[in-house]
Amino acid sequence: MTGLLPTYSRQPVSFVRGQGVWLWDDQGKQYFDALSGIAVCGLGHAHPVISAAIADQASTLIHTSNLYGVPLQQQLASLLCDLSAMSGCFFCNSGAEANEAALKLARLHAYRNGIENPKILVTEQSFHGRTLATLSATGNIKVQKGFEPLFPGFIRIPFGEPAAVKEALEQHPDIVAFLVEPIQGESGVREPQCGLAYYLESIRALCTEYDCLLMLDEIQTGNGRTGRYFAYQHSRILPDVVTTAKGLGNGFPIGAVLTRGRAADLFQPGTHGSTFGGTPLACRAALTTVRLLCDGVIENARTQGTRIRHELEKRLNPLHVSVCGLGMMIGVVLPRDATPLIALGREAGILFSVSSGNRIRLLPPLNLTPLESDLLVAKISQLVECFLTQDHSL
Ligand SMILES: Cc1ncc(COP(=O)(O)O)c(C=O)c1O
Structure with missing residues (x-):
């Protein structure tokens, strides 16, 4: 066969x-x-508007590489930063890739702070992707089975419990980041039992207190899915890193990592990249999608x-x-x-x-x-x- x-x-x-x-x-x-x-x-x-934009862009310019300026990429980055109140943006092609970039940011944050054996906090029943690092971050043994040894350094806690976050941060001073979905998608739409806004505000305060990056996986919850552009906008917090993909291009593959504050200057030339990340075609599809979503x-x-x-x-x-x-x-x-x-x-x-x-x-x-x-x-x-x-x- x-x-x-x-x-x-x-x-x-x-x-x-x-x-x-x-x-x-x-x-x-x-x-x-x-x-x-x-x-x-x-x-x-x-x-019809997205199909027309894709067709128009496909017959104008599809790809040039990230060796050169890509004006549509800059426009999309500015729009997403305005919408999210974040300050920097990196484009990739999928959710797992966006989370890989976030995990690399966590490692760079550790490196900058001289932490040699950094840990990343993740939750039970989470889903973060199928690459080796993101499946290791995922809280589902079915996704991990057969791929051991897993990527090291993840500490897993129950989802939706601020007390568990506090306990882990107190016990492990080498935790540098907390990667979490605001509402868990793949495990069947699970919201924090204590309430989304309360959970986000509690974990934001804890991450600030313990110098830990709050990295929200909004691959599924982003791009309007929960009734705000990002799910964290149901609260008053800002994360340090937010990842998104899925709905960003309405079917055209594109992912993004948004950063601010301590996470904004971690990537420098040569630290991360993607041949296809943010092509003119992908950015045009996403720009058109985001503008329609916001209308x-x-x-x-x-x-x-x-x-x-x-x-x-x-x-x-x-x-x-x-x-x-x-x-x-x-x-x-x-x-x-x-x-x-x-x-x-x-x-x-x-x-x-x-x-x-x-x-x-x-x-x-x-x-x-x-x-x-x-x-x-x-x-x-x-x-x-x-x-x-x-x-x-x-
Ligand atoms: C919350 C979350 N993170 C990451 C991913 C992985 O995204 P992708 O399949 O685009 O790699 C998914 C996909 O279902 C997801 O729901």
């Missing part, structure tokens, strides 16, 4: 066309895409997200189903294994994912109309009600 390496166990469906929240498979069947390419296509599929779409994610969660709660709470999340990052937690729902949903023409066995993850486009939101609620409620009230184990 020749062909693709089997790194994914793929579902038996192939899509050939998209439009907004809709996808069509090669048999002509239509699906409501409540996953958006795993939190990537925040403006939906085949957005009312993020507010829409906030209002439609609240509406979807409330309606789902109303319909599903009686079945002991809870609903969590923020903006268009929505978790529906079932009292039992929800894995069979992926196939049942597909048959019913709706796409989503299931994490940690019983958590449905909904990541719809951020520009859903009220009618599309109602359709999503109707489809999910009906599926879950049917699933929980009929015995599918028979």
Whole structure:
């Protein structure tokens, strides 16, 4: 057999066309895409303004390399810095690469401070990527299995507990950075139990007190997904480093690392780089995406997200189903294994994912109309009600 390496166990469906929240498979069947390419296509599929910008840029200039100035890169960096209140930006091509860059910043921070054996704080149930360093930072042994020895120096603590951060920082004076998702995505939309703003404000204060870089992984929560441009903007804090990717290019691959303060002057010529990072084409796609997101779409994610969660709660709470999340990052937690729902949903023409066995993850486009939101609620409620009230184990 020749062909693709089997790194994914793929579902038996192939899509050939998209439009907004809709996808069509090669048999002509239509699906409501409540996953958006795993939190990537925040403006939906085949957005006409983005498609036109990509086509225009592709016929103007695709790539020149980072040996020369790239004006679109500078424009995108300024826009992202304005939006985030950060001061510096590095472009790469994916989430894992952005986190690799953040981990390198942590090492440089240690080097500058004469710390020889630096440690980085990470959390349980986190996901940070599939490169060797980022899978080592990830809190999931399934992702790490077979790749030992892991990249050294990570200290793992429970997610969402400021007391655990304080205890670790007190016990290990050589911790130089804390890498954490504001809301955990891959493990099924897990928010800090003590509240997002309280958690962020507590860990910000602790990181400042112990001279530890606060590095937020906003690969999934960024670019409007939670109803603010970045999830930390639901609080009053600023991180030292923030990483993002996924929704930044609406499907065109691009990642970014934003820095400020102590983290802003760590990278110097020769310390980091990427051949493809920040090509004119990637930056044009991202510039167009970010401008559209900031033109009312993020507010829409906030209002439609609240509406979807409330309606789902109303319909599903009686079945002991809870609903969590923020903006268009929505978790529906079932009292039992929800894995069979992926196939049942597909048959019913709706796409989503299931994490940690019983958590449905909904990541719809951020520009859903009220009618599309109602359709999503109707489809999910009906599926879950049917699933929980009929015995599918028979
Ligand atoms: C929070 C988080 N960090 C990092 C990554 C890795 O991103 P990529 O798959 O683009 O390397 C992901 C991907 O799911 C993610 O959700």
